[in-house]
Each structure stands twice: as structure tokens, then as C-alpha cells.
Amino acid sequence: FSSGLLAGKRVLITAGPTREALDPVRYISNHSSGRMGYALATAAVDAGARTTLVSGPVNLPVPEHVQCHRVESALEMLEKCQQLVADCDIFIACAAVADYRPAQVQPQKIKKGDDTTTLELVKNPDIVSTVAASENGPFTVGFAAETRDVLHYARSKMQRKSLDMIIANDVSDSSIGFNSAENEVTVLWPGGEQTLARANKAAIARQIVELIANHR
Ligand code: C5P
DSSP states (O other): OOTTTTTEEEEEEEESOEEEEETTTEEEEEOOOOOHHHHHHHHHHHTTTTTEEEEEEEEEETTTTTTEOOOHHHHHHHHHHHHHHHHHSEEEOOBBOSSSSSSOOOOSSSOOSSSSSOOEEOOOOOHHHHHHSSTOOEEEEEEESSSHHHHHHHHHHHHHTTTTTTEEETTTTTSTTTTSSEEEEEEETEEEEEEEEEHHHHHHHHHHHHHHHOOO
């Protein structure tokens, strides 16, 4: 790993979960810790990149020399990324964006009532696809958390979302990936793939940054 790998490059990374408000006190979210995205930000800084995070709510310190923009919802994350994407060379979408949000955010706390209730949800925009579709866009990297046929689904996700690279995660193994300290991933790009053996997220992040530097 060389500290000049991404010298002068600008890297934008999304990290953490999003929170989709239901009313002033409730939201829909997920268990993403943000650790992989923050580790990638640290690795990008170490590789010499000017590094920016767009982060959902997490309990992690902002790595040194990283500019961090905090957001809550998928819509806020998209808006912030669209503001920042013109000034970046590499975009890494590590955030666990909620697929859906409540169709309506109630202005007052929802009251308990019937024994059953239903929530109407609407699809969130796909942030990484939106960035990948932009003209003269950055080198765009996504993640694919899958529980089966991991590499097959990851490769088709890369194609469907027009990504330059995708990091495939087998989330059926709870000792790695989502909300754990270690990870084991396969990095895929249009012409090949490389599996990174189980290691802590800092080590995985440095190898991912190295592969990005070599393939962009
Ligand atoms: O389609 P799926 O959610 O499995 O795709 C995962 C990849 O897409 C991740 O890189 C994630 O950050 C990104 N994504 C996104 N916006 C969404 C959903 C996923 O950027 N609304």
C-alpha cells in the first residue's frame, strides 16, 4: 500500500444507514454501523486522496482529514451527493440506504389505535445508480450484500447499476460484514475479480482502495 496511490484524487464515500421518518419521534432504519465506509475514508486519506464522507447517523468519530457531511434520510443523502459529485473523481457507495420510506411523514406523533395497522411505503431513489448515470461521472464503486449466489447477483447488480466496480459481501455469515468488525469480500470489475481474505475492516479497506487505484 503506497501513500501516493490516490495522490491529488478526490474521493466521495457514502456510509452508514439512512433514517426514514414516520412521524416526529419514529423512523425506519437498519443495523449498518458505518464502519466499512469510515474505514474506506481512512484508507483513502492514507492513499493521499482528498476525502469526503456523506454519512447517515452512526456512532463513529470522523477520521482525521476527512470532511464529513451528516444526513438522515435517503433523499437528504442523494441531495448532498448530487451537490458534491461534480467535484469528485471516485465515488464509493457504502451506505445501507433504506429501499423504501413512508409515503407520508406525519407532522404529529402517530397515536395507538387498532390492533393492526399498515404503512404505505414508497421507493427511495437509488443514489449510486443516479451518480453512475451522470455525464462525465466519477469512477463509481458499489456494494452488494447478498445471502446466496453472491458473485452472480453482484455482477448483475454492477451491470444493472452501470458501476465500474462492486464489492460483494456474503451477509448470510453474521461474523463478517454488516455491523461486525471483520469482513471478507470479493471485488468485481468488468474484466475480473479478486477475493480478499477475512480481515479487519481497515485491512479490507486498504486493499479495496488499492484495487480502485489500479482499475480506475
Ligand atoms: O440494490 P442494493 O441496495 O443491493 O445495492 C447496494 C448498493 O447500492 C450499495 O452500493 C448501496 O450503497 C447503493 N444504494 C444506493 N441507493 C439506494 C440503494 C442502494 O446508493 N437507494
